[in-house]
Amino acid sequence: MGGLIVRYCRESDYLLTFNQNNGFFLRMGKGGKDPFYNALGPELLDISITNYCARNCGFCYRASHVGGLHMAHEDYEAVMGQARKLGVLQVALGGGNPNEHPEFVRILETTRRHNIVPSYTTNGQGMTAEIYEATKKYCGALAVSWYPPYADAREVVRQAGIHKIKTNVHFMLSLETIPEAVDLLDNESEFLEKINAVVFLNYKPVHSSRDLCLTDGPETRRFFESVKKTSACKIGFDSCMVSYLTLLGDDLERETVDFCEAGRFSAFVSEDMRFYPCSFLKDMSEGVDLGAVSLGDAWRDGAEFQKMRGRLKARGVQEHPIEACGTCSDYDFCRGGCQIFDVNRCRPGASMAGSPAPAAGLGAADGPGPDPRAAL
Ligand code: SF4
Ligand code: SF4
Structure with missing residues (x-):
C-alpha cells in the first residue's frame, strides 16, 4: 500500500x-x-468532511445533524495539494459521520494520490461493501465510535474483520460512561481480541453539560486498574487525557506519550474550510479562512496557532490556569493538560472527597500526561 x-x-x-x-x-x-513543533506544517490533519449525522447524540461536540454541510470535493483536493507540500503524513477524517459524505470513496482515493494516509471514525451507519473495500485499499485504520446501542459498532468490527481492516474502538470517557468503560475492559475480552485498540477520549463540554467531566475520584481510579489489567487489545488515549495518565505510574511507557499536539504537530480543517489548532475550537473561535489564506501561512502566522503554542510553552497562561501546575514536577510531560477546556485532573474540585491517596510520586501537583497515540 x-x-x-x-x-x-x-x-x-x-x-x-x-x-x-x-x-x-x-x-x-x-x-x-x-x-516542540513543526515550523513548516502539521504532521497530521483532522478534517471534518461533513457535519451530516443522523444519530443526534446529546454529547456531540459538533452538534452534527441531518442538515449538516458536506465539504466540496474540489476544496478537499485543494487542501490535499497544500498539505502534501507541507509534509502532512496522515489525515483523520471525521464529522459528522464521514463515510456518509456522498463522495467518501473518492476522498479516500484523493488522499492516497497525494501520498497521505487517511483514516476515519464512523458511527457505524451508512457503511457499505464499497466503503469497506476502499477502506482496505486506501486507509491506515478504521475507528468506530462506541455509543449505545452498540449493534452498529459490533457490526463494523465484524465486517472489518472479514475485510482484514485494522480497527480501533473510540470510547468517549465521562463520569456517565466510565462504568461502561470498566465493563468493556473487564468483561468483553472476546470482543476486544478482534480489534487493534480501544482509544479513550476525554469528554469535553462543548454543547453539553460540564457536570459530566471526569474527576479524580474512585471511578476513575477503578477504570485505570482495568486499563492496567487489559491484555486482549492495545489501549490508547487522546492527548486531552494527559493529566490523568499519571495515575498509570510506571505502567505507562512515557516515550509513547506526548502532551497536546494542537498547533504543534496537528490541526483541524472544518467542512466550511476554516482552519483551527484543534477540532474542539470549531464552535468557540473563528479559525482561519482557507479561502483567503494558505494552509502553510495560517499554520505559521495564524493568531490562534501562535496563541496555542504560547500556552503550551509556558506555565500559567492556559484558559483555565491550574495553580498546581506552577510547581508540578511532571509539567514537562503534561504541560497543564488541555489548554482550552477545564477538564484536567488537577483543576480545583476535580479531586473527589474520599478518593484514595495518589500513587507514590503522583500528587495532584505532581501530574503527567499524553497524546492521541499514547498506548500501553
Ligand atoms: S487543546 Fe485540548 S481539546 Fe484540543 S487537542 Fe489539545 S488537549 Fe485536546
Ligand atoms: S499539575 Fe501537573 S499533572 Fe496536573 S495538570 Fe498541571 S502539569 Fe498536569
Whole structure:
C-alpha cells in the first residue's frame, strides 16, 4: 500500500519515521530533546468532511445533524495539494459521520494520490461493501465510535474483520460512561481480541453539560486498574487525557506519550474550510479562512496557532490556569493538560472527597500526561 518515510524536518531540526503500511511513527529530536513543533506544517490533519449525522447524540461536540454541510470535493483536493507540500503524513477524517459524505470513496482515493494516509471514525451507519473495500485499499485504520446501542459498532468490527481492516474502538470517557468503560475492559475480552485498540477520549463540554467531566475520584481510579489489567487489545488515549495518565505510574511507557499536539504537530480543517489548532475550537473561535489564506501561512502566522503554542510553552497562561501546575514536577510531560477546556485532573474540585491517596510520586501537583497515540 505504501512505504517507509524517513524525513529530516530541517525547519525544526528533528527526524521522523513513518511506516505507511503499519502506522509505526517515531519522532526524534537532536540530543534526545523532544522537538516542540513543526515550523513548516502539521504532521497530521483532522478534517471534518461533513457535519451530516443522523444519530443526534446529546454529547456531540459538533452538534452534527441531518442538515449538516458536506465539504466540496474540489476544496478537499485543494487542501490535499497544500498539505502534501507541507509534509502532512496522515489525515483523520471525521464529522459528522464521514463515510456518509456522498463522495467518501473518492476522498479516500484523493488522499492516497497525494501520498497521505487517511483514516476515519464512523458511527457505524451508512457503511457499505464499497466503503469497506476502499477502506482496505486506501486507509491506515478504521475507528468506530462506541455509543449505545452498540449493534452498529459490533457490526463494523465484524465486517472489518472479514475485510482484514485494522480497527480501533473510540470510547468517549465521562463520569456517565466510565462504568461502561470498566465493563468493556473487564468483561468483553472476546470482543476486544478482534480489534487493534480501544482509544479513550476525554469528554469535553462543548454543547453539553460540564457536570459530566471526569474527576479524580474512585471511578476513575477503578477504570485505570482495568486499563492496567487489559491484555486482549492495545489501549490508547487522546492527548486531552494527559493529566490523568499519571495515575498509570510506571505502567505507562512515557516515550509513547506526548502532551497536546494542537498547533504543534496537528490541526483541524472544518467542512466550511476554516482552519483551527484543534477540532474542539470549531464552535468557540473563528479559525482561519482557507479561502483567503494558505494552509502553510495560517499554520505559521495564524493568531490562534501562535496563541496555542504560547500556552503550551509556558506555565500559567492556559484558559483555565491550574495553580498546581506552577510547581508540578511532571509539567514537562503534561504541560497543564488541555489548554482550552477545564477538564484536567488537577483543576480545583476535580479531586473527589474520599478518593484514595495518589500513587507514590503522583500528587495532584505532581501530574503527567499524553497524546492521541499514547498506548500501553
Ligand atoms: S487543546 Fe485540548 S481539546 Fe484540543 S487537542 Fe489539545 S488537549 Fe485536546
Ligand atoms: S499539575 Fe501537573 S499533572 Fe496536573 S495538570 Fe498541571 S502539569 Fe498536569
